[in-house]
Amino acid sequence: MxxxxxxAIEVFPExxxxxxxxxxxxxxxxxxxxxxxxxxxxARRSSFKPLSLLVYAFIEFVRSTPPLVQLFFVYFALxxxxxxxxxxxxxxxxxxxxxxxxxxxxxxxxxxxxxxGQWEAAKAMNFSKTQTWFRIILPQAIPPVIPMLGNYLIxxxxxxxxxxxxxxxxxxxxxxxxGSTHFKYLEPITIVGLLFLLLSYPSALLIxxxxxxxNQAFTGKKNRRLTNQFHLKSGA
Amino acid sequence: xxxxxxxxxxxxxxxxxxxxxxxxxxxNVKKNYDDVQVxxxxxxxxxxxxxxxLIGPSGSGKTTxxxxxxxxxxxxxxxxxxxGKYLWHKEVSGGLIPANEKHLREMRQNIGMVFQHFNLFxxxxxxxxxxxxxxxxxxxxxxEAHQRAVDMLQKVGLGDKLDAxxxxxxxxxxxxxxxxxxxxxxxxxxxxxxxxxALDPELVDEVLQVIKDLAKETDMAMILVTxxxxxxxxxxxxxxxxxxxQIEEEGKPKDIFENPKSPRLKSFLRxxxxx
Ligand SMILES: Nc1ncnc2c1ncn2[C@@H]1O[C@H](COP(=O)(O)OP(=O)(O)O)[C@@H](O)[C@H]1O
Ligand SMILES: [Mg+2]
Numbered sequence: 001m002x003x004x005x006x007x008a009i010e011v012f013p014e015x016x017x018x019x020x021x022x023x024x025x026x027x028x029x030x031x032x033x034x035x036x037x038x039x040x041x042x043a044r045r046s047s048f049k050p051l052s053l054l055v056y057a058f059i060e061f062v063r064s065t066p067p068l069v070q071l072f073f074v075y076f077a078l079x080x081x082x083x084x085x086x087x088x089x090x091x092x093x094x095x096x097x098x099x100x101x102x103x104x105x106x107x108x109x110x111x112x113x114x115x116x117g118q119w120e121a122a123k124a125m126n127f128s129k130t131q132t133w134f135r136i137i138l139p140q141a142i143p144p145v146i147p148m149l150g151n152y153l154i155x156x157x158x159x160x161x162x163x164x165x166x167x168x169x170x171x172x173x174x175x176x177x178x179g180s181t182h183f184k185y186l187e188p189i190t191i192v193g194l195l196f197l198l199l200s201y202p203s204a205l206l207i208x209x210x211x212x213x214x215n216q217a218f219t220g221k222k223n224r225r226l227t228n229q230f231h232l233k234s235g236a
Numbered sequence: 237x238x239x240x241x242x243x244x245x246x247x248x249x250x251x252x253x254x255x256x257x258x259x260x261x262x263x264n265v266k267k268n269y270d271d272v273q274v275x276x277x278x279x280x281x282x283x284x285x286x287x288x289x290l291i292g293p294s295g296s297g298k299t300t301x302x303x304x305x306x307x308x309x310x311x312x313x314x315x316x317x318x319x320g321k322y323l324w325h326k327e328v329s330g331g332l333i334p335a336n337e338k339h340l341r342e343m344r345q346n347i348g349m350v351f352q353h354f355n356l357f358x359x360x361x362x363x364x365x366x367x368x369x370x371x372x373x374x375x376x377x378x379x380e381a382h383q384r385a386v387d388m389l390q391k392v393g394l395g396d397k398l399d400a401x402x403x404x405x406x407x408x409x410x411x412x413x414x415x416x417x418x419x420x421x422x423x424x425x426x427x428x429x430x431x432x433x434a435l436d437p438e439l440v441d442e443v444l445q446v447i448k449d450l451a452k453e454t455d456m457a458m459i460l461v462t463x464x465x466x467x468x469x470x471x472x473x474x475x476x477x478x479x480x481x482q483i484e485e486e487g488k489p490k491d492i493f494e495n496p497k498s499p500r501l502k503s504f505l506r507x508x509x510x511x
Contacts, residue, residue: 115355117355118355118357120355121351123307123344124306124344124418125369126369126421127369127372128341131373135368139359140359
């Protein structure tokens, strides 16, 4: 069997058609991971020991079981106890929860790098606990770990094909359908690989640049330029 | 004069001072770290507006004392009172219960602190370092907080650095911002923990001068932990000498520096003035 250009060109748009779905699922899951990761980080640090132990156990459990098993659990097993959700939500929730445990670890490393003196100054200025987190600690802890978070975004993106297992029409499922219809797998599967390469590689480069910039954070002019760029990107 | 006599005198003097209730008081305060007792029962009253210099050898417990007043450390036993209220406890009918966060925040409103290592917020401009708490803790309007902050920063000679970040300032400038940041909250007591020890020698004077000016014009009480003896003599109404977790001697600056009684204070001052 040899490479068939006509066939490849013919099926490319169909596979590419899944791009918005894949992007939506990737960012949807990532947002869940970012928020839930923060909740886990706070809970893990709670002075209420049962809560912090429970969260510790949860994190270890989620990390040491395969995402595919978790996906089946959420989609096929939860309905048995009366919780049923559609496949897209199931996918986003599963990937979101799975990656929240890694994101939480990233936050933790950022938070632990903040000197004790910052907490003490926040107390001396009489900020509340919440204000201390959101005005003093997190704004310092998160910028340096943005590149690490970005790496997880890419890893998460590359994990989306597992959603094929519950019938989500992402790249791989499209390719597999095309392949089984025409009994030709080489072109569609290769296209899927290329799409992942084309989307991940530039993102990785971008993250590398972010990494270099975040090393210069808070030193004045350079930092201000960086924040301006963020503002421009977010349209502010 | 033997030490027990001194203690008696202290208790007899206390009622006379009643008309001026202490703004802060240590009552037999002890502090252990694991098995080591670093404060061995400290009694001390600070009057409103009083400028008190706390001196003593390194490791004698000076930092621990003021950190407890700032609620950064908890006493192992004894009580600290601020404006007559227990700092670490709440009074309820029937006794004392451990303070909750709400109580501690109310008490902290009275107290400000300047740290040896500045502890400015590096992600905020100088101006925001000084306006952040007035806006979000005191609830001032942005305009009012801004006005207060700019006035204060001008007073410490940094009116032209409002938009700079801490990393762009010298140590002396950083410490002056830290002073402005604490003063702008208008606490009743300000704590200074060896605020010039982390500075290059040529930057020490600008910071001491700012504190001297502040001390002259403010009715805040101040506790100044310092190794700068000339400064202490200049600024303080009273000097307290801490040694090995206990107050060894206290008195007017003139008496402490010119006529020390305790042999330990004598040797401390001798060693100190020599080195
Ligand atoms: N967090 C801590 N854990 C254990 N020991 C401490 C701690 N903080 C201070 N100490 C000890 O308490 C003693 C008093 O310290 P400190 O109050 O910093 O003294 P000073 O400020 O007079 O130099 C020192 O022996 C110091 O080693
Ligand atoms: Mg000290």
